[in-house]
Amino acid sequence: MRNYKWLKILLTYGLAAACVAFFFFIYMGGSTKEKDDVASAEQLKAAFSDKPAAQQLSSAYRQVAENDRLILKLKEDTLAIQVTNKQSGYVWSSDIASPETNETWLNFIHSGLSIDYFDKENNNAIRTDLSSQKNKTIDVTPIEQGFQASIRFHDLRIGLDLTVKLEGDQVVVNIPQKSILEGDQFKLGSIIVYPFLGATKGGDINGYMFIPDGSGALIKFADNKGKYKTPYDAKIYGDNKGIDIERIAVIPEDGFLEAYRAQFPVFGLVHGEKQHAVLGMVEKGKYNARILSYPNGVSTPYNWSTAQFIVRESYLQPTSRTMGGIVVFEKTRNQEDMQTRYSFLEGEDASYIGMARTYRGRLIAQGALGAKPAAAGEANIPLHLDVLGAETEGGLFANTILPMTTANQLSSMLDQLSAEGVSRTSVVFKGWSKGGLSGTNPSPVDLEPVLGSASDFAKLQEQIDKTGGKLYYYSDFTTAYDTSKRFQPRSEAATKIDKKLLSMSTDKPVYPSKYYMSANYALKVAEENASDYKASGIEALAVDVTPYELFSERVEGAVSSRSKSAATYHALFDKLKPQLSSMAMYRPNDYMLPYADQLFGVPMESSQYTYTSETVPFEQIVLKGYKNYYAEPINFMANPQKKLLKMIETASYPSYYLTSESPFRLRLTNSSDVYASEFASWKANIVSTYKMLNEALGPVQYATIEDRSLLAKGIVQVTYSNGKAIVVNYNDQAYDGKDVSVPALGFKVIEVKG
Incomplete structure (x- = not known):
């Protein structure tokens, strides 16, 4: 008995020591793999x-x-x-x-x-x-x-x-x-x-700074008389959720809004429009860098812009489970060279337009856009439809599968549009896999039975192919749910620098939280899926989240930087691309462009920071003629009439988010924010909108944007490489210019003289 008591004491003390050691390892950085760079x-x-x-x-x-x-x-x-x-x-x-x-x-x-x-x-x-x-x-x-x-x-x-x-x-x-x-x-x-x-003082020089916010924005050189207190300070490719505190961007005087990402690692200054300009392109170290642009009055009287290379960051290391902690910094450096290329532009090239053309040339040289614009093809512009198939509805005792658009219903929708002259349609089928859209990712490559048989899906794909469109299956190699049979958070979720699992709230009822997969596990999922796609008749994917969300993480106790995550995603898409006839991406960062045949959800606006003077279509100038890109869904736009004119100005193709059934049925699902999506209610709008945009953008479909100018307040002219131009009138009154007349809230396609 006495020996037994001593054994109990030893076991108790041993267990306590083990707990202390575990706590130290988890919370205080006990890994021996992460060493100081000395x-x-x-x-x-x-x-x-x-x-x-x-x-x-x-x-x-x-x-x-x-x-x-x-x-x-x-x-x-x-x-x-x-x-x-x-x-x-x-x-x-x-x-x-x-x-x-x-x-x-x-x-x-x-x-x-x-x-x-x-x-x-x-x-x-x-x-x-x-x-x-x-x-x-x-x-x-x-x-x-x-x-x-x-x-x-x-x-x-x-x-x-x-x-x-x-x-x-x-x-x-x-x-x-x-x-x-x-x-x-x-x-x-x-x-x-x-x-x-290239810094300037106040408004001494007539010019501006260019920032890569959303589609692009300008900060005019001016004496701001101290009214601005904060600069443009944006991490290239968005916040690093592996280390940054999750936050909502504060846009002064505009409340709390989610700011657009800086998807392109560029910045610039113009000293006199079409006189002198410099464009900075961050080429190395861009995965861990920030763009800083300080307008006059923020700390100094000067306008200046640069890149800041992050070598290591500080973060809050928890010391208790009640959110107590201490501020520490990363032990290891980001192992990247740091390089910025400055291009000095003169004359006609000295503007944000010249900057976009210069950056486009750089992407072409790197093989990200193709050697030349797409050759002429279909006369009609393409249309993009996001279509929700199945979703999971919460219940008192069990969740149920809720079919919102079956394969046959989608086929009928496309037949109705085709009968009205709208046939070149790229469809992204969401919630196509077993279990529906939410709560199943990473889901198996199995078609959801309530949406139809394999034969029904095959007929749908053949129908779309015949009209020059493409059927894309919605995919996401980043987001994961612990309800998925293919995902175990403890071993397959990304781990943040502070050793917590990378998870976040969905603010939705059925699945209230989600995780991010480790980049290595995402690669494993893609490799497993590659052969299954062919067996299931899946020829094209539309990938969300992964093309634009980039984070650092802990892998086997050591920090894996965002550059390593990007390299893993490159390997992921290198594996998938040869297995598919086409791949589309939602809002991809520039390093994902080689894999994206079409781009969805491309922003037409900037974040509207109070210090910006104008939103410009920098991204569209870079892409036009080389990649098809589409605006965010029209049926979710707050001011559709003005937005349609913006789509014409930026040459953005139309997009809708649709369901066959009423979206009211989604109120108890994680798609409860999908509203006004019923096809029957939107059919007439789709037809009329498509025909208007086709009239405007059809003549310049295969051309590149070469210039953009303001003819008068609210009157924008965009000039293309094929000798045509589109004049857009945002005003409530007709415009009668020297060479063109444009109706109120309308547009006109013209031939450019000379």
């Missing part, structure tokens, strides 16, 4: 000195490179640069001679490079720069068409290399990951390079 003792000794730096660096600009387009000059002591465009003689400077601001901002402005770093003592980011740091060394070495600068902040034991070189009419700025050195006490948080390149 340079070796030999590297640190060779790179850094404890004595103040003694070298004298030149404060005068000297020429370091020249080609037939540009001249590059450098000021060694701050690494400030000047770029002269030889075509016009215009000089772009990264520095301002006598800034009107306080000392902190003055040092930031003068410095070609600034960093945020973490101190292990407090975990809060601290900013410094080349001007503020006295104990530093900068060794400049000439390279072909540029220079390399080895930078050492001796007191911080942080070092890195910066290379700047000319490539045609572009300047490429690069920081190699392998050049970064760190000691034990201070850790690199982020890097900003040449933030004031």
